Amino acid sequence: MTDAMEYKLQASSLNLYYGRFHALKNINIGIRPRSITAIIGPSGCGKSTLLRCFNRLNDIIKSARVTGRILLDGADIFNSGIGLTQLRRRVGMVFQRPNPFPLSIFDNLAYGPRVHGMRDREELEMIVENSLRATMLWDDLKDRLNAPALSLSPEQQQRLCISRLVAVEPEVLLMDEPCSALDPFATAHIEDLMRKLAEQYTIVIVTHNMQQAARVSTETAFMLLGELVEFGDTTQIFQNPRQKKTEEYVSGRYG
Amino acid sequence: MKLAPTAPLPPVPASERRNAARRIRLMPSPTVTERIVVALLWAMAAITIAVLVFIIGYILLHGLPHVTWSFLTESPRRMGREGGVLPMIVGTVLVTGLAVLIAAPIGVATAVYLTEYTAEGRLTAVIRFGADCLAGIPSIVFGLFGFVFFAITLGLGLSILSGALTLALMVLPTIIRTSEEAIRAVPYAYREASFGLGSTRWQTTLYVVLRSALPGISTGVVLSVGRSISETAAVMLTAGSALGLPDSLFDSSRTLALHFYYLAQENISEANAYATAAVLVMAILAINLFAYWLMRRFIARGGHHA
Numbered sequence: 001m002t003d004a005m006e007y008k009l010q011a012s013s014l015n016l017y018y019g020r021f022h023a024l025k026n027i028n029i030g031i032r033p034r035s036i037t038a039i040i041g042p043s044g045c046g047k048s049t050l051l052r053c054f055n056r057l058n059d060i061i062k063s064a065r066v067t068g069r070i071l072l073d074g075a076d077i078f079n080s081g082i083g084l085t086q087l088r089r090r091v092g093m094v095f096q097r098p099n100p101f102p103l104s105i106f107d108n109l110a111y112g113p114r115v116h117g118m119r120d121r122e123e124l125e126m127i128v129e130n131s132l133r134a135t136m137l138w139d140d141l142k143d144r145l146n147a148p149a150l151s152l153s154p155e156q157q158q159r160l161c162i163s164r165l166v167a168v169e170p171e172v173l174l175m176d177e178p179c180s181a182l183d184p185f186a187t188a189h190i191e192d193l194m195r196k197l198a199e200q201y202t203i204v205i206v207t208h209n210m211q212q213a214a215r216v217s218t219e220t221a222f223m224l225l226g227e228l229v230e231f232g233d234t235t236q237i238f239q240n241p242r243q244k245k246t247e248e249y250v251s252g253r254y255g
Numbered sequence: 256m257k258l259a260p261t262a263p264l265p266p267v268p269a270s271e272r273r274n275a276a277r278r279i280r281l282m283p284s285p286t287v288t289e290r291i292v293v294a295l296l297w298a299m300a301a302i303t304i305a306v307l308v309f310i311i312g313y314i315l316l317h318g319l320p321h322v323t324w325s326f327l328t329e330s331p332r333r334m335g336r337e338g339g340v341l342p343m344i345v346g347t348v349l350v351t352g353l354a355v356l357i358a359a360p361i362g363v364a365t366a367v368y369l370t371e372y373t374a375e376g377r378l379t380a381v382i383r384f385g386a387d388c389l390a391g392i393p394s395i396v397f398g399l400f401g402f403v404f405f406a407i408t409l410g411l412g413l414s415i416l417s418g419a420l421t422l423a424l425m426v427l428p429t430i431i432r433t434s435e436e437a438i439r440a441v442p443y444a445y446r447e448a449s450f451g452l453g454s455t456r457w458q459t460t461l462y463v464v465l466r467s468a469l470p471g472i473s474t475g476v477v478l479s480v481g482r483s484i485s486e487t488a489a490v491m492l493t494a495g496s497a498l499g500l501p502d503s504l505f506d507s508s509r510t511l512a513l514h515f516y517y518l519a520q521e522n523i524s525e526a527n528a529y530a531t532a533a534v535l536v537m538a539i540l541a542i543n544l545f546a547y548w549l550m551r552r553f554i555a556r557g558g559h560h561a
Binding site: 055057060062084085086087088089092093095097099100101102103111112114115116161164165168 | 374442444445446447448449450451452453454455458462463466467
């Protein structure tokens, strides 16, 4: 197991089918702990689908079928003792569009701890403060925790969604194009935040934006038509790709 | 009509010229059309409002002078020629309240099952078809069914309970369908966010889906309250028409709408009939205002984009 332990998440021979459609083809990839791994590729290449395998969010889709293995800290997430709710608590997800609940800021942040059984008001207040501090929202929002979360700006909403994850103390943060609904300034702020969060969390980000992958990630995976074409150090992928397809994509010839 | 003389070239066929002329005569310019449409739509809306105001105004005008404190707090005497409508108010509140209390949990639970807990298939189609058929059945048929099943077979007699159970069946489809629509309108992203934080399906349904759907669901419930309050045929056959104050849910009781029917139909007292109608109208207005107020408060708290 020594090999497995150097990865936080490891997929091996992973295949996924939506009905007859073969969406992920024999994916093998290892995600290193406390780093940022980017998954890039054109629309429909399966990058979001792969991301959603890591917390089994594809399970909601009835027609989806998975073969192969994904190990989280060496334990298979499909057949080990890790329950689905426990898995999703450890492997959280940030979505493309900020999706705070139509509740107050406080209730958004307390939602996760509450569904996991936390009732103590003082402890909840502490969790809310800490998770807002983690995304640098505390100073802006501490005086209006009862305001509706949907009244915040898109950037603040996305930060709030990240805080909401931090509140359940995850180990991995999956980010599915977290900046695609944000303007360039907000994008830069979220990227700074990701770098800071990577000191503590393992981050996997799916992005359409190649510059973003180049800016924030240490390793990059390039996917095409459900296959993992190339995976390696970000600088190597962008400056010295081994595969012709990768070279064509990162130089902007298609996608 | 005489056409202007045509230029020698190019020759335009006569039929074509006639068509063009007709087109010009019949089709006003888009800006004019726009103005006509706006005026028409405005007129239609005005008619709707006018009818509403006229009916409510007419009833209140004739009824309100007779709605006194004693009318609201006394029992009727001489079949309703004198006295008040207190037992009918009590009966209406009990029958309607009980009906909605029975129907709302069943209806909302059915809607949750249809939307959150099962895939679309034969079963959901059958349930939905059943609900739609139920919605189209005339209330007198519900009344007959309630009389035969609740009053006689189950031995509940002509009672508040029989009436409430019958009305519950009658409003069930409305509650199911409006709740279903409201639940479907909840963005999928909320569910994903909730699942993504490790909550179970039930937690997601309860804390996110139903919470967000609450304004829509309460609309359905308010509609049902309105339908129950104004129902006559079904309650006549199941709750009966006793004039006294009920002692228990197993007693017969006359609702306001039914009382109004008897007063008007049997020519007992026009003044009291109008007064009863005024009380009914005001009760429905009050319920709707209360529901709006509740919804606004809820929306303001949750930060819903209304």
